[in-house]
Amino acid sequence: MSIKLDGVSYAYNVGTPAENVALDGVSLVVERGEWLSIVGHTGSGKSTLAQHLNLLLSPQSGTVSVDGELVQIGTKAARGLRRKVGLVFQYPESQFFAETVRDEIEFAPSNWGVKGDDLKSCVDEAVSASGLDPALLAANPFALSGGQRRRAAIASVLAMRPEYLVLDEPTAGLDAAGIRDLTGMLSDLRERGMAVVQVTHDLGVALERSDRVLALERGRAVAEGTPEEIASYLAENPVKGLLLPPCASFAHRLRSRGINVPLTSGAAAIAEAVEKARAVMR
């Protein structure tokens, strides 16, 4: 059970002077139950890639298949499969239109004909999974705080019970506590077997929790692997706009001085390694 992209290419404004190749032969597999981060700087094609996963864009060359089914955009099948792959856009709270949070969350499932008790349980599940305060269901979505809005927006996608969840820059505009809460929530979802695909330019967030990371540069996949592999790849081959988090680049410097410490190990582990090295030196 997976989403498979094979040699996907996509360009905007084809045939005009503003032609812009966003994706250039990207292949990718998203397995059910894993957390994949797609990292890249602005304009690297990561948002375009996210829209392919959700079948909003169809590749100009290459193929997209969901759970073994080859998908063509504009067909009934594409719309059906769109339900399996929830896409949370960047600043998803800017899609709000309903008068209450409940109406907003009911929008997606009711578009697929879910009614009555089923609809209610969809909403309840989504609210508890997203950590939204149930008391806010009756509130006006525009009256919520920033963090609550983001949760409500994610809940409105979760309510259609997707099997894959793709998020485009989910942490944009959130403060540190908000980012921590959000990544915690995504971990919980992954624990329950949902595939989480997080598109981000923030390497720190990507390296911390993902199972696998894919780095994009100018529409090409330049590296793919575990967070540790990607961190050491990027330490050796810097990619424009992708800065290693301070801990990782510090760990990388320590390595060059013979102190071997994983790049993604965090401040406490690095401090410990340094302490050990000092003890040995004495």
Add this chain to the structure above:
Amino acid sequence: MKFGNTSIGQFIPGESVIHLLDPRCKMIGTFVLLTALFMAGAPWDFVPWVFLLAAMPRLSRISMRAILRSGRPVLFLVMFTMLLNVFWTPGNEIARLGPLRITEEGIVSAFCMGVRLYFLVVFAAILMMTTSPMAFSDGLERILSPLARLGLPVSEMAMMMTIALRFIPTLFEETDRILKAQMSRGADFESGSMIKRARSFIPVLVPLFVLVFARAENLAVAMESRCYVPGGHRSRMRPLVWEARDTKAMSCMVAFAVFSFLWGMCLPKIASICLDML
């Protein structure tokens, strides 16, 4: 559903002879030309105009394809006008379709109407394609500045126009994004009855309005923080300067307009004199 590729008279940056002209020269010149175009009443009157159009890719460095394509949005209107003219002009009947009659005069006037409308749009589009929105509103402001004495807020109107033009592409982008976001939540804009389809756009229109107002507010704050005061006298970084080439271009355009007018007046006479001699 895609809004990314709209190119109806969109500005195409360049350094051609036409691009470099003063916007006032281009606007007044286009106005003169279009007035002359309206005088053309017979099919042969359009001969000079075809030559003028043929010279445009060279003068503007915009491909003929792009120039001709700019008339596409009004093609339907052109067709409609032509049909009306073919059937509703009295004169020598040459064919009959039930109550509808086709006349010789009808065909001639349909041809003239159609070509005139199409040329009108294409020449206006060339003006838009070679003039940046900034330059355009600057030029308009200067041309209309005498009206400011009558109390008309000309510079504010020009500012509003600049802002509106500037935000059209942004709005298209936002609309596209919201459409996609709602589609990924299962919104269906393409099936169902008219009423159902109209209702399905509420989830697009509401967020769009919210965004527009938020943007307007931000823009207002940004302008005020840079000391914009409506009615205040603003100096310019690049004042419009009327140069020798503008005078030359203007003379050429006026000369062409006069020529095409005389051509339309004299051609039938010359033709009939020639015929008489034969």
